[in-house]
Amino acid sequence: MLKLCAREAIVWGQLHHPNIIPFYGIYYLNSDKKRVCLVAPWQENGNIVTYLQKNPDTPRKQYCYDVANGLDYLHNLNIIHGDLKGLNVLITATGTAYITDFGLSVIRSSKTLGATATNGIALGRTERWASPELMEEESRATKASDVWAFGCVCFELGKYEPSPTSTDGVDEAMKGLISWCWSIEPKNRPTGMQILENLKQQGLATSQSISEDSTEVPNRRSFQDFMRHHSDDITDLSVVQTALMECGFLEQVGPSEAVTEQKAALLKYHSSIVFAPGKYYELDLLNDSRSLIHTGKLFFQTENEGWMELFVLLLDNYLILTEVKLRDRVYEYHATQRPLFLGLLSPITFNSPPVSRSTTINGQPDIQGFLYPFTICHAGRLAEPCVLYAESAQSRTNWQMKLEGALNLKKEAMESNRVFGIEILIQQISLIPESITSTSNLSYIEGKVTCSVPFVGKDGMTYLAVGSTEGVWVGLKHDPRSVQCVPHVWKVTQCAVLEVFGLFLVLAEGILFAYYLETLIPMQPNSPLATVDPQCLNPGDREVQFFTVGMMHNRTLIIYMTKGEGNDSEFHAIEPVAGNIGRRPTANSSISWRWHKNKISWFRQYRDFIIPSECYDLIFLEARIAILCQKGLSSVTIPVTQDSRLAQRCESCRPLGMFRINEEEFLLCYSEFGLYINRHGDPSRVNCTIEWEGAANAVALHMPYIVLFNSQFIEFRHTDDGHLAQIIIGDDIRCSWDGRCYGWPETNDAIYRQLGIQVVMNSSQLGGSPDSTVSQHVFELVPAEHH
Structure with a gap:
């Protein structure tokens, strides 16, 4: 069947006539290239x-x-x-x-x-x-x-x-x-x-x-030579398509057939771009809206000061640097680095003087002459500015025009296709980007913001608690002037609310405290509960590294982690006792605040366990927990026998999160990539990884999007296929609340489901000048349809 398809492609691919349907190319329905389609324009009549x-x-x-x-x-x-x-x-x-x-x-x-x-x-x-x-x-x-x-x-x-x-x-x-x-x-x-x-x-x-x-067609003789060698033994249709492309048969189109040429070229690169082993990048080349803006030869200077000849593709979404290699009479385009997303790309200079080239290119003696450099910078994983060299001043000018045009178009496209907007909750400065609409007046919070959490008070109002290195501030969510510093604690790293129990948890200086909400927001004047002392949840001298709140077997649990002997991580699970919360002290308790022994414990021990590894976070699943540790996720093991490179990547990258995305699949999120797995912990797709644009330091889920946080930008991706949906660029970005919340009454369910992920970002009061004052604002990610 493949040979029959190949022969049809051989004949059809060489035909160009107003009364012959155009041939776009070959599309593979699966990865082993044994199910194929020959593609032509759709005719509705x-x-x-x-x-x-x-x-x-x-x-x-x-x-x-x-x-x-x-x-x-x-x-x-x-x-x-x-x-x-x-x-x-x-x-x-x-x-x-x-x-x-x-x-x-x-x-x-x-x-x-x-x-x-x-x-x-x-x-x-x-x-x-x-x-x-x-x-x-x-x-x-x-x-x-x-x-x-x-x-x-x-x-x-x-x-x-x-x-x-x-x-x-x-x-x-x-x-x-x-x-x-x-x-x-x-x-x-x-x-x-x-x-x-x-x-x-x-x-x-x-x-x-x-x-x-x-x-x-000028190159018909070249195709004849190709067919004399291959016409009797064709098992891979990409051979035919590549030959048709290289000999010009799929590019001989008039102005009215420019789309045909575009589609043919994109089909060609879809099947011939090769990435490094173990890496896969979804370029979305078969998307109907995809366009190929410019291609051409550029040069790159290697570490030994030799020259590498590159074939560079500029799409409307990525800039791709490749090295062309001929393998089995087929041209392949080997990516020299990860594709550069245009939304994070910025050209720096196009006016540097030409440089002399007198060494070798790809191991061959080089022709004497000059190369014309230009520099690009990428906010993703391209650590340093990249200098590329054009063969002539005119070629460099062409690249400048094409790049600047593509970046402007990408900026407009990103603005018009946003899936999330941002809503300022608390700001310390007056100068904000014009594209951001503030819903608050000026406010000031001391210290570096580290966390935040929204909650609903007994009065039905939505409040916001913000933690920083200097304390905790609480106020109405959309009224920054109501914000006040309440618990007198310092070096706050985490906070959470158990609304149904009326509790506010805060981790400060390695100590996990539980406050009664009435002490932070008195709902009744002179309420006796307003003076109830907080309780310390971690007895002993070991500092708490992090804590997580969740539900398991119909129990509300707080699990916190302390450092054990050596590299061990000790986990302690406790659960709140509803009848004891807010009661006055009458006797000693097993869990007590270290400075006040005569307290009624608001919590009881559930269980303790030890993980012999450094751990970073803990995630509640339906009937189990997943622990993010130095070796990956303790509840999920990627079989080394299936793909050793993948197993090594999972061990070398920091795990950030694990999310159920459908009935059969989970998405594991690491600092550099995501991985689709099934319920048994095995990779669930042929191309099972998603490569993030930058190194993520935090991740959150807002269905149907996974949200990844880099210090310089936030990227939003579709959970079903990993395609990039949006980028928000900023400075010193941190996720202050990832959307995880438990323990709210059913009456407030609708309110909580409308709450967005909360983020902190730095901003310079004088537009980034050397004398500017750097401060922060806290904002919420709001779905575009609600913004």
Whole structure:
């Protein structure tokens, strides 16, 4: 089947005519390249038989001329269509007839298109359109049999049922032509040129008629050489597509067919761009909106001061630096580094003086001359500015124009296709980007903001608690002037609210405290609960590294981690006791604040456990927990036997989170990449990894998006396929609340589901000048439809 598809691609890919449907290229349906499609533009009008049945008043003779014109073009190239019929004639939106379906087509001359006349000749046919001589055993299609079928097509246009025994319903002039085509002796049938002349005498003609000379492809001889070596042994269609591309057959298009050229080029690069082993980057090249803006040769200076020749592709979403390599007579484009997302790219300079090149390029002696440098900078993982060199000043100017144009278009596209907006909650400065709409007035919070959490008070109002190195501030979410410093604690790193229990948890200076919410926001004047002392949840002298709140087996649990012996991490799980919270002290308790022993404990021990590794976070799943530790995730093991490179990456990168994205899959998030796994912990997809644009330091989930935080930008990706949806750029970005919250009453469920992820970002009061004052603002990520 692959050979049959290859042969159809060989024939079709070399045809360029107004009455032959264009060939876009080859699309693989799966990764092993054993299921393929040959791609052509979609024709909404469908085939000519269906079209005329739906539009019976349409004039038909012009379509006869279009088909004859395309057939004459094929015969001039010594190509036999072999299955001409109404179902293989499509009607364009502008009313032009296209001949399609070259699956049974054969080439009768090896001098024409480089394939022998005896290789793979198709014996299939559609019987009712077949000429009498084709009924004989081992008969083969000829130009004359195509002409017979053309007569059947002309008859179809008038009567829809091809039959050489009657021409009723067709005018006399057309009757004569059809009868001529249906001559019993093949040698008595007209040629394609004679058919066209006959139709012209009937008053039919078209400005689309072109000759073989005008469609000659300059590199046809190169393709002939290729086919002499490959036409008998083709198992990979990318070989055919690459040869068609390199020899120019898929690029010989006029201005009206620019889209065809674009699609063909993108199909070519989709199958021929190669990344480093174990790496996969989704370039989305088959997206209908994707465009190839510019390609060309540039140079890069290596560490030993030699020169590497690059082939660079500028798309509307990525800049890709590749090195071209010929392997098994197929050109491959090996990416020299990760693709550079345009939303994070900025050209720095295009006016540096030329430099002399006098060494070697790719190991070969270099031609003396000058190269013209320009510098680009990427906010992602490209650590340093990258200097590329053009062969001439004009080439560098072209790259400057193309790059700047592409960056402007990308900026506009990102702005118009945002999936999240930002809503300022608390700010310390007046100067903010024009694109951000502030909903607050000026406010001031001391210290570096480290965390925040929203909650609903007993009065039904939504509050916001913000923790920093200097304390905790609490106030109404949309009223920054109400914010006040409440608990007198310092070096706060985490905070959380258990609303249903009326508790506020805060980790400060390595101590985990539990405050009664009434002490932070007194709802009743002179309430006795407003003076209830907080409780310390970690007895002993070991500092708490982090804590997590969640539900398991219908229990609300707080699990905190302290450092154990050596590299051990000790976990302590406790649960709140609803009847004790807020009660006055009467006796000693097993869990107590270290400075006040006579307290009623608000919590009881649930269980303790030890992980022999450095741990960073803990995630509650439905019936188990996942611990993010130095060796990955303790509850999920990536089998080393399946992919050792993947296992090594999982061990070398810091785990950040684990999220269920559907009934069957989880998404594991590491600092550099994401990984799709199934419920058994095995990779669930062929291309199972997602490469982040930058090194993430935190991750959050806001379905249907995964949100990744880098110090310089936030990236939003679709959870179902990992495609990049949006980038927000900033300075010293930190996720202050990742959206995880538990323990709220059902009455407040709707409020909590509308709360967005909260972020802290630095801002300079004087626009980044040396004397500017750096301060912060806290904002919430709001889905675009709500913003």
